[in-house]
Amino acid sequence: MAHTLDGTRERAPFAARFVSPLILIALMWTIEFADMLLPGRFEVLGIRAWDLTHLPGVVLAPILHSTWAHLISNTVPFLLLGCLVAAEGARRFWAVTAIATVIGGIGPWLLAWPGTVTVGASGLVFGYFAYLMVRVFTAGTMSHRIIYAVIAVVVFVLYGGSMLVGILPVHVGISWQGHLFGALGGALAALLLRPRRAPQSRRAPR
Template structure:
């Protein structure tokens, strides 16, 4: 009975990034249809009320091109993180959102409004690269080294450009602190890294 349930249990891990991405699309659709704009709920730097944006900013985007540009890397990197388990995915996402959000709130120009899931994308990238150096079995670390090399090969140039070569209107702060949050998440709570299921 347990063996029959395992494949669906493994696949269910990927429901979390899919659900989070679907929520972003629903929010963007609602923002496009309803009067006004949801962007005001983003991270507004140096404004105490703007700290609430740490919760909402990853779900909000400045428009469809912004959301579409974030969707594929979010889904690819998010699913790789989610392969470790549902709880680990949400723990990593939470650490990235908080570290990335607070860093953006502090370092950005006062009054600047920041929205978008790119902080999570950079955070997942940082997590997957830093995971190579986190405690764990040698076999796991070798696997993560291979994954990290592939991820760096595909997204490394984009990630560097997202911090050091951004154009006006793009938050390098969100990208940088998202990556820092992801790297920190790689070393936090390693005992809960993989979901354990009773046999």
């Protein structure tokens, strides 16, 4: 929703809402290409557990990946789930992304073995997934709840199993901490960004 000079609201085209996740995924791919061509490795800028000097890595980690396979495996679920979140508007997409990024980064920084470097967009993927699940219960109207419920069922059928396994410490080299806290961040975002109901006006006593 944009504002014109005279103060009226101007509704942006619906398709424009999906620009935000496309920008993020394009940035991830650009960085991976640069990582292939330039000396050094960008993933060293990710989250380094227990290292205060690497706290900026909490913000940078989601756009960094260790390998092409790592990036490719994150691309499709990121675009699908990210676009579902972005369908509510760019402002909400960036708010959910910011909350899931920060909360999702705290997990590996605190709980991973000291010195472990964590990178990748999977924390955001888990965050978007959890947001879409919890969003069913925070919708303002019954019609919206039904729509979000249908979306949640489809998303759970597609990714529910892998999401549940992903938050467990069962795979070596995969940050279950980032997955778990990313999901917690997405759930928190759904609660924090839920529609506020206007207080009902009280009738003056006669």
